[in-house]
Amino acid sequence: MRVHPCPRNHPQEIPAAVGFTLCVLCIKQVENHLRIIPALHQESLHHVSPAPRRTNPTKVSGSRKRDHLDIAVLDVRHNILVILESWSGIVVEKLGSIAPHRSVPQLARFLTANLEWITAQPPAGDFADEIETIVTELRHTIDPDPDGLNGLTRQCVVDGCAGTITAAPHKAENTGRSNIRCSSGHAWELREWLTLRHLIERQRKSVDA
Incomplete structure (x- = not known):
């Protein structure tokens, strides 16, 4: 069986795992991302409300004044649900699976359960990129990094x-x-x-x- 290079943006070419589109490291990464997305998504809910919430009174880095509903956070949360639902729909259509409940935890769990099949398909690179983007956006929503996104x-x-x-x-x-x-x-x-x-x-x- 011919081994193709992993389509992700690696500094050096890395071969895909045998029988898969992605390399072993990317498969493991996307699995880890799917497992933490529900917790990050839940945490981001606290950043929609204008009510102050400080779990660490001594931490001031990354804090933001919230005196209105943060529409940007709502957009991020909605887009994440749409992306997970879209990929789950592909699995349901191709494998004849029962569609999961339309919630981030259920969709992430469903995609994790079908990860072996997904990462063997041609669009696996796009899937991994979008899942990584989800995690990046959620982390930025929860704790913005002024030297990361905004500093570029x-x-x-x-x-x-x-x-x-x-x-x-x-x-x-x-x-x-x-x-x-x-x-x-x-x-x-x-x-x-x-x-x-x-x-x-x-x-x-x-x-x-």
């Missing part, structure tokens, strides 16, 4: 665009949802952040080479 400024990845991307989320006027924009107006949804960052890093490496 790069040239736009769109061919011929001279604008710059400042990866701080903005509210889109037409939808009210948060997105990432370049100075010339190109925009990406938050769920596309991981793919966008890969493009940014690839562009940076080609310039440095």
Whole structure:
């Protein structure tokens, strides 16, 4: 059986596990991500409400003033449910499984139970990327890192665009949802952040080479 390289964005080419589309490390990573998503999703609920919530009175890093309903957090939570439901729907359609209840814990558990089949399919790389994006967004929602997402400024990845991307989320006027924009107006949804960052890093490496 011919072994193909893992389609994920590795620094070096890594062969996929025999019979799978992803390498062993990526399969393990996506499994771990699926197992922690329900807890992170539950924790993010506390960041929707304007009520102050401080589990550690001495911690001030990453704290935010909440005097209104955080629509951006609601968007993230909704998008996560949509993504998990979409992938679960593919499994149900292809394997004839019983659809899980429409909740993040049930959907994540269902995808974990069918992970062996999913990671052997051609779109497994997209699945792993989207699951990793979910975890990244949830962690950023729970404890924003000013030196991570908001601190990155790069040239736009769109061919011929001279604008710059400042990866701080903005509210889109037409939808009210948060997105990432370049100075010339190109925009990406938050769920596309991981793919966008890969493009940014690839562009940076080609310039440095």
